[in-house]
Amino acid sequence: MIQIVELTKIFDKGTINEKVAVANVNLTFAAGEFVTIIGGNGAGKSTLLNCLAGNYAVDKGIIRLDGKDITNLPEYKRARWIGRVFQDPSLGTAYDMTIEENLAIAYHKNKSRGLQPGIRKKERQFFREKLAMLGLGLENRLKDKVGLLSGGQRQALTLLMATIVTPRLLLLDEHTAALDPVTAKKVLQLTRKLAENKEICTLMITHNMQEALDIGTRTIMMHNGRVILDISGEEREKMTVEKLMSQFERKSGSSLANDRMLLL
Amino acid sequence: MTYLAILGAVELGLIYAVMALGVFISFRTLNTPDLTVDGSFVLGAAVAAVICSGGGNPFAALLAAFAFGSLAGAVTSLLHTKLGIQPLLSGILVMLALYSVNLRVMGGAPNIHLMNSPSIFNLWQAGLFAGNAKLITAILVILIVFLFLYLFLQTRLGFALRATGDNEIMVRAAGINSNATKLIGLALSNGLVAASGAMIAQYQSYADVGMGMGMVVMGLASVIIGEVVFGVKPLLRRLLAVVLGSVLYRLIIAFAFSLGMPATDLKLVSAVIVAVALSSGALKSAVLKQKQ
Ligand SMILES: Nc1ncnc2c1ncn2[C@@H]1O[C@H](COP(=O)(O)OP(=O)(O)OP(=O)(O)O)[C@@H](O)[C@H]1O
């Protein structure tokens, strides 16, 4: 469903700061797959996701979605198939607008945005039902400004917004990293629930290796812009954090001692 | 203050409120400091002066002013989104260019007098409300603009516009072309500003190439006074606050005049009002520190 061919992204090309953030990556993801992505700081994980979302022009390679070449499509145009949740809870929502207004903006993703009413009565009812599924009581706060919500509530709302129009691709970049452990767990559970849909392919970046193995159907490890490990099925079932770390040290030739990836 | 001075201030406040609503759209809704305003205000006045002095329909003059003002706003937006020039500088460039454009529109003359031309303010001279014709016209116009804006900001497009000012990243992730919403926003904003300029030209029977100087500051002063006095939510109250802020601002100015302030000090007073209002946060915390 998603096909990434020889994808390369170089920052500050031709300067002394030149940095190959993604190096010749080949990957294919199927619908229904839930892929966790791990790797040390600066491995290129976020850059890979940003290339998929269309934040950057890529230097080389092709990205296909359902067979369609979307490599040069602007971000807002491919957004119709892509849902996103960012690490920073403030990036996913419009803080000065209400919960229902935010949901409406996400809900009208693939519709024309003209002079139709911003929210219809029927839609409001639908939003209420969806919000109730989050179990955070937000269904009673439709007219509250998002700026009043906590980080966890915002991430939950952003998740809902990212999936309220079923995307083909769901991109999660350390979306629980800014939350306290209890809230992070809740948001993660919610992620599992919303990503269950068999039409969606989910890519989730995390620094928690145990979590990366526990959740999803496939795990990818990146280092220096390359994919150095790609496991699924039985191989993944048997994988442990210890084995994962020794694999990393062997394949990358570096130690994990000072790396944030160690986070368990 | 005399009754006439108060009446005049209210009338001016309502007319300038259209401009203040335009400034509200750019500075608050879009979160963009747009300085095109000083130029587009005069553009509207110039267009209206030319149309009205030629015997044209004064309402058509307002619409034409709106169209030209929108064009100016669109240029500012394109300088920013297509050519990568900072919003502040884009506005300044267009404002500067408009000075020459406005002179051209006015046929090279620095001002145009509209002594016996038709105007939306002298449509009827006799009848029931003849004495308050200007006030009633001003109220009708602001009502229409207000209603239009209030409804517009609650459409899907209006939502997209408001969200663009809040969080562009979220807006693009929701499949919205943020460059397009910025363009629409600045066009609407400067269209309103120009329409206000057109009304002022008709109200004062006079258009002058220098009449826009500091207009953006006066618009901002109205917006801020409204926010401080009448609050910022919900949307209806927020828009209403801009209109009332504009009227209040004109009343304050009229009061200062009645105390003997020379008219030439107007700009200084406006700047001080905005500076004080904008720094109120810093002032407040300084006072609190003193108390501790
Ligand atoms: N906008 C940018 N301009 C220049 N260099 C960048 C930019 N974004 C990322 N880089 C560089 O590209 C490399 C990959 O960064 P990226 O953000 O993709 O890493 P990451 O795997 O997400 O790391 P982390 O776990 O710290 O989030 C890093 O060396 C980084 O410094």
Ligand SMILES: [Mg+2]
């Ligand atoms: Mg990252």
